[in-house]
Amino acid sequence: MPPEKHALLSASSASRWLKCTAAPRFEEGLPENTSEYAEEGRLAHAIGELKVLKKCTPMSTRTYNTRLNKLKKNPLYDPEMDKTTDLYLEHITEQVMDYDSAPTVAVEVRVDFSDYVPEGFGTCDCCIIGGDLLSITDYKHGKGVPVSAVGNPQMKLYALGALRRYAAVFGDTIKRVRMTIDQPRLDSYTTDEITVEELRAWGESIKPIAQRAFSGLGEFVPGDHCRFCRGKAQCRARAKVNTALEDFKDCVPAGSIPADALVPQEHSHTGAVTGEEVHPLLTDAEIGDLLERGAQLVQWYKDLEAYATEALLAGKEIPGWKLVAGRSNRTFTDQDAAIQAVIAAGYDEALVYDRKPKTLSELEKLMGKAEFAEKIGGFVTKPLGKPTLAPASDKREAYAPAASDFAGVKADA
Structure with missing residues (x-):
């Protein structure tokens, strides 16, 4: 242990x-x-x-x-x-x-x-x-x-x-x-x-x-490694890094507006900090940088939410915030008794119950990976997933649009 x-x-x-x-x-x-x-x-x-x-x-x-x-x-x-x-x-x-x-x-x-x-x-x-x-x-x-x-x-x-x-x-x-x-x-x-x-x-x-x-x-050096830090929500250095995204508040992605509406380069403005000419449209390189930083920002906000929720549950006060009851779904206090009551009311049992097979994952868990592959692996196909943005360091192969047309197609024996 x-x-x-x-x-x-x-x-x-x-x-x-x-x-x-x-x-x-x-x-x-x-x-x-x-x-x-x-x-x-x-x-x-x-x-x-x-x-x-x-x-x-x-x-x-x-x-x-x-x-x-x-x-x-x-x-x-x-x-x-x-x-x-x-x-x-x-x-x-x-x-x-x-x-x-x-x-x-x-x-x-x-x-x-x-x-x-x-x-x-x-x-x-x-x-x-x-x-x-x-x-x-x-x-x-x-x-x-x-x-x-x-x-x-x-x-x-x-x-x-x-x-x-x-x-x-x-x-x-x-x-x-x-x-x-x-x-x-x-x-x-x-x-x-x-x-x-x-x-x-x-x-x-x-x-x-x-x-x-x-x-x-x-x-303090915030980054991906903050994930398992006990102080990740309260760390001032991490907050400073994520709030620094305000540096880009006046910029918009070049690809988000029509080409004929692009702001001419002569409409650049002077940066408040550096004094250099700054074009209002982000470059692709800046977009790449912001995607990376934005991912950290999203995770940071989730950590803040988790910390505030736990603090409020413990009786602490987070100024400006409170806990409320979220959406919930109705449920039976006794499902079996409820079903029997429906049948007793004259409804046919076949109308009350749905018969459906277990999912692929449930069957694999039931049988184990080896037996699943041996007995029914031939009936399984895995199509290519939809394109998802990922860092260049991701070990998966780059998405090829042409390959998706043939994904899941089995070659003739």
Whole structure:
């Protein structure tokens, strides 16, 4: 089971404190919230841990079943956890089989990377060591966004801690490190591999950054990494960045008005700050920049709404705002009794009930991915989705209008 306590500079939050070095001490004084999703993740981790232990270490079937049944009695247990942790175990088994001889396998390994990060420690979900290769895997149960293992600082810190932990046993025999993030619910499985020399050089490079973050002398740098910050709604630096969008308030996109109505270049005005000539129409480059900043603005506003709602529910006052009852739908207090009353009133049962098949996703969840693909995969087609705007860094291929004409069309056998 993942630990309750976290280091100030935890590996899981490294992507944040390596960029916003003021974040750790800023968050330290704020309450740490948990959620049902986090507790579900903890339970799934425990099930995955048990399955790997059963596969890779001595454990009687009776002990395994007893412990598994105990975990399944948790109110948060969902049968999907069995399927996702089975897939996790399959991936771990595949990694073990890649070694020339049986490697050492350990789960929920406490690691210390304080040689590089003050008081830094964490827990690896699974460590596999054999020959000259150390493999570490992190299981993520969430369905938010895929997290790549490539260049991932959390995984690098875990790897540095694992190297230190096993140095007494394996010495300098380990030359390579393979880092994997497994997200079964998102069909995401990514791996990155670097040399031990490269890993340690990276560790040395972040030492001064980690020291600034630990000492409380860091700087606020808002960005995508704010997503999991406990102070994301109250952060003044983040508010300043998002309200700076007012700089563009007098501009309009060039493509939003007819070509014959475009303002001539000679109608440019002088910028209030720079004193330079500024055309009232935004360039495409400025549009691209604003799209990126606007996405952060939308997320910031949602975070503000969430904070204000929680504060008002707790009895606090947010000047100018209040909570009201939202729209609700009617519902039966006892649906079965209501249906029986309708039938008793003389309505035919066939008129009362609708018979409809389960959805594709419901059937896949019922059967499991493997059986679903084997039995009815031939009846499934996936048309190309409608064009959606995404950052250039998105790993998906660029949308090709011509390809959409042929999406979902199967070639003749």
